[in-house]
Amino acid sequence: MPERRTLDDATLDRLLFDAAETVPWPATPVLDGRPPSRRPRTAWRAAVAAVVTLLVAAGVVGAAGALGIGPLRILFEDSLPRVNVPDTPIGTRLALGLPSAIDDASMRVTVVVPEQLRPPDEVYRSDDGWRASLVWAPRDGLPASGSSGIGLLAMFLAGHLDPGLVDKIVIESRVTIEDVTVRGQPGFWISGEPHVLKYLAGGTTGAERTRLVGNALVWEEDGIVIRLESGLGRDETVALAETMGAP
Amino acid sequence: MAFGELVGRHSTVAFRAAYLVLRDKDQAADAAQEAFINVHRALHRFRPDEPFVPWLLTIVGNRARNHRRAQWRRTAVWRRAAAAVDASDRTARSVPSPEADVVAAERRSVVLAAVNDLPPGDRIVLSCRYFSQLEESETAALLGVRPGTVKSRLSRARERLRSALEARGVTDA
Numbered sequence: 001m002p003e004r005r006t007l008d009d010a011t012l013d014r015l016l017f018d019a020a021e022t023v024p025w026p027a028t029p030v031l032d033g034r035p036p037s038r039r040p041r042t043a044w045r046a047a048v049a050a051v052v053t054l055l056v057a058a059g060v061v062g063a064a065g066a067l068g069i070g071p072l073r074i075l076f077e078d079s080l081p082r083v084n085v086p087d088t089p090i091g092t093r094l095a096l097g098l099p100s101a102i103d104d105a106s107m108r109v110t111v112v113v114p115e116q117l118r119p120p121d122e123v124y125r126s127d128d129g130w131r132a133s134l135v136w137a138p139r140d141g142l143p144a145s146g147s148s149g150i151g152l153l154a155m156f157l158a159g160h161l162d163p164g165l166v167d168k169i170v171i172e173s174r175v176t177i178e179d180v181t182v183r184g185q186p187g188f189w190i191s192g193e194p195h196v197l198k199y200l201a202g203g204t205t206g207a208e209r210t211r212l213v214g215n216a217l218v219w220e221e222d223g224i225v226i227r228l229e230s231g232l233g234r235d236e237t238v239a240l241a242e243t244m245g246a247p
Numbered sequence: 248m249a250f251g252e253l254v255g256r257h258s259t260v261a262f263r264a265a266y267l268v269l270r271d272k273d274q275a276a277d278a279a280q281e282a283f284i285n286v287h288r289a290l291h292r293f294r295p296d297e298p299f300v301p302w303l304l305t306i307v308g309n310r311a312r313n314h315r316r317a318q319w320r321r322t323a324v325w326r327r328a329a330a331a332v333d334a335s336d337r338t339a340r341s342v343p344s345p346e347a348d349v350v351a352a353e354r355r356s357v358v359l360a361a362v363n364d365l366p367p368g369d370r371i372v373l374s375c376r377y378f379s380q381l382e383e384s385e386t387a388a389l390l391g392v393r394p395g396t397v398k399s400r401l402s403r404a405r406e407r408l409r410s411a412l413e414a415r416g417v418t419d420a
Contacts, residue, residue: 016377019358026272028259
């Protein structure tokens, strides 16, 4: 019985280089790699000299992301959307949705509140009930957030929508994102200049809304992404989060 | 050279290098983009007498590994998350066979599939060398290891691939 020939080095090289021609590389995306713009900044609200865009599409469970928690994903870009901040009631101004109540049956996410801050001053929900926002006015120990004037905004986003949606945070300079542990879960502390928050509500990008936000703590818990925005520092915000429980 | 030109010239090598590490085109695009932002910020530290690509790939490799760590962390957190789709595996097994050279095309397909089935460490070092045609120093920069390590890993990976191909009936003939 003739001995079976083995692959010699030259043949192996040839096979590999030959196969290289058919490697199904994905198309190279357009990478601008441009640095953050150094253009002069006008009024920060209008010019969105903002640093971070946060696109939250509730429901991207387990989606791959550059840096993210659950439905929240961070990407780096150099251009930011323009934001108009109307001088209207807080719910409208912050694009929080419909006025609601903590026991509103149409609210489909479970919310928790800091022990020392119950109940919230205002409650809002998205049309579909899958996003809830609780607002507290500034008070002792709860300074006004520089970007919104609120004391504390707690936002709850369920991960239940079309996994094809993508969330992203667009980061320019002067914003830092730190890994933190919140209530035993990995999270991020996003600090620096005001950034932009967008929602992809109802599974369509057309429904997205934009607003400026300040320092924020973000983590995921039991299928809900929780985001706290306030004028507090990182450690104080984390400490506040640790006290959160049923309203 | 303007920075934009630098990016344009090296986008493909950066993206593909990130893709080899991450095997996800969206994450690879993110990692490559972040790498170029980091490159811009660190350009003042780059020595013009040094080759640019290994330096770039060092940064790409760092960014890609950060993405991978984040991915692992998410996987731990989101146990219910769907398993990542390995697009390259699927596409590698479905490489079209041109009618004019079915045998050659099938052989390429077998080779790609065999590479894809290797352990990740073997797969990436072979992909860097043969598919991206990176130099040893460039592969070392991307993977964050010494060139000597690349050499030994490559040698080991080639042996495993050789065995895998022979098991699939690929011979010198």
